[in-house]
Amino acid sequence: MGHRKLASPRRGSAGLRPRKRSSELLPTPRTWPQINSQNPKLLGFVGYKVGMTHVFMIDDWPNSPTNGKEIYMPVTVLEVPPxxxxxxxxxxxxxxxxxxxxxxxxxxxxxxxxxxxxxxxxxxxxxxxxxxxxxxxxxxxxxxxxxxxxxxxxxxxxxxxxxxxxxxxxxxxxxxxxxxxxxxxxxxxxxxxxxxxxxxxxxSIRDVFKEGQLIDVIGVTKGKGFAGVIKRYSVVELPRWHKHRKGSRKIGTRGPSLGTPSYTPQPGQLGFHRRTEYNKRIIKIGDDSKEINPAGGFVRYGIVRNTYILLEGSILGSKKRPIFLRDPIRPSYVFESAPKITYINILSQQG
Missing domain, CATH: 3.30.1430.10 (Ribosomal Protein L3; Chain: B; domain 2,)
Incomplete structure (x- = not known):
């Protein structure tokens, strides 16, 4: 007779409850950083998500195995008019x-x-x-x-x-x-x-941020509507070769109905949540949109016509969505200058 497992890890972070729709499309920070500058300045800015591309740049992260070498870096483009x-x-x-x-x-x-x-x-x-x-x-x-x-x-x-x-x-x-x-x-x-x-x-964004620095990104994720526990919390589906009178894509007990509230996974809203991504680096701030516009413009966005920024990696949200940019509240490193970019991809983006 096989051993029966009586415990399993929690599915989904309890720190992100409740998982409900964001009350606003452009959320503002709940906390602001304390800066040591003697000159006053704004601690945030607002941009609009364009899409993604990639660049080749010289790696300037200290203690990196590829420090001083040319590396491939995916970047997110944001249009940031004044x-x-x-x-x-x-x-x-x-x-x-x-x-x-x-x-x-x-x-x-x-x-x-x-x-x-x-x-x-x-x-x-x-x-x-x-x-x-x-x-x-x-x-x-x-x-x-x-x-x-x-x-x-x-x-x-x-x-x-x-x-x-x-x-x-x-x-x-x-x-x-x-x-x-x-x-x-x-x-x-x-x-x-x-x-x-x-x-x-x-x-302008140059009055608030500078190239090479880290910032925090605050926004609303892509909305995916109502979803079940398999997609929403990555609950393991029950084996289909047994008889499941109540279905295989469901959980068992939902826990006690009295006493401490249970964190049992349940179906509900997936996506369109307010989230914050920390320490996203500004690779470039540019005014010449010809440097990044692919032929025909970005898919599901169009042509960038104003000042733009390139952020390292991907960020939350769908295209054309407003994104709040804030000074980093807990920066992992302070860069003295912007990285050297050797190539920016402007080929037509697919999908």
């Missing part, structure tokens, strides 16, 4: 010990961009009257005074920025994505001056 800061939000600790917005300041220089989003489209019609515009500017000038008077209470500043999907015709949308991006580095007074200086002006 973003526009619209408003400044100041956060201070409330009575419960949690940071909350104490006020929001809109600069007169950012009012010209109100037409780019439908969320505040009615406000743009209101401000076409010169008298209404004057009242609007007076209202927010008092909010700026409130920020300056409470500078010692403020824990951090964030900018409400808008992307410019109009510059990417292949996306097929005009309404921008609005996200909050935290300001890091420097003192609070320097951060406030930096925010007031960039409101209403375009910020």
């Amino acid at each position: 973003i526009i800061p619209l408003a400044l939000r100041a956060y201070a600790v409330d009575g419960k010990g949690e940071p909350n917005v104490i006020t929001e300041y809109w600069s007169p220089s950012s009012l010209q961009f109100l037409d780019i989003t439908r969320r505040i489209h009615s406000l743009s019609f209101f401000l076409k009257n010169d008298e209404n515009k004057k009242k609007f500017e007076e209202k927010f000038s008092s909010k700026l005074d409130l920020i300056k008077s409470n500078l010692d209470r403020i824990v951090y500043f964030r900018l409400l920025v808008a992307t410019q999907p109009r510059k990417i015709p292949s996306l097929g949308k005009k309404v921008p994505d609005l996200v909050e991006i935290q300001i890091g580095g420097g003192e609070k007074k320097a951060q406030l001056d930096y925010a007031l200086n960039v409101l209403g002006k375009e910020i």
Whole structure:
């Protein structure tokens, strides 16, 4: 009589529960890194996934067996047109010990961009009257005074920025994505001056990141709909040559119905989850799209027309999906320069 196995490893990580659909298409970071720079800067950016290709580059990882040699590297292409800061939000600790917005300041220089989003489209019609515009500017000038008077209470500043999907015709949308991006580095007074200086002006990715550095990628994975336990959790299918009155692609008991909740695999939503990928290296930041565009454009995307970046390896999400790029919260290594690229593949991509 054979030995009966009474235990098996857990299928699927319990740290990724609940496996449900993401509440937003472009998630923002829950945690921001602390940087030691004396000059304030934004800690994030937003790009749109284009597709993948490959490059040949000189390996500059220290202690690598191929250090100094030419290696093959798959890369992901992201199109990153400039973003526009619209408003400044100041956060201070409330009575419960949690940071909350104490006020929001809109600069007169950012009012010209109100037409780019439908969320505040009615406000743009209101401000076409010169008298209404004057009242609007007076209202927010008092909010700026409130920020300056409470500078010692403020824990951090964030900018409400808008992307410019109009510059990417292949996306097929005009309404921008609005996200909050935290300001890091420097003192609070320097951060406030930096925010007031960039409101209403375009910020390029070169103002936030540099070639060769590591970043974190935050986004939503590909959605695959409702799936069973075999596909969702890699549960071993029961042998089909026995009689299975309840089916072979199912689990046995679901555990106790009372007491501690069970982590037994069950069918449900697969994909379209919020996820974070850490320490993805920026191989290249380029402005000449001819360097990467294949003949006829990328499959299911089209032609890149704006600034682009090449990220090492693959990233989550489907093509045309907005991706949030953040300064690394736990960098594994700090590179001093970008790698030397010897070849970029621009042949037509299949599939």
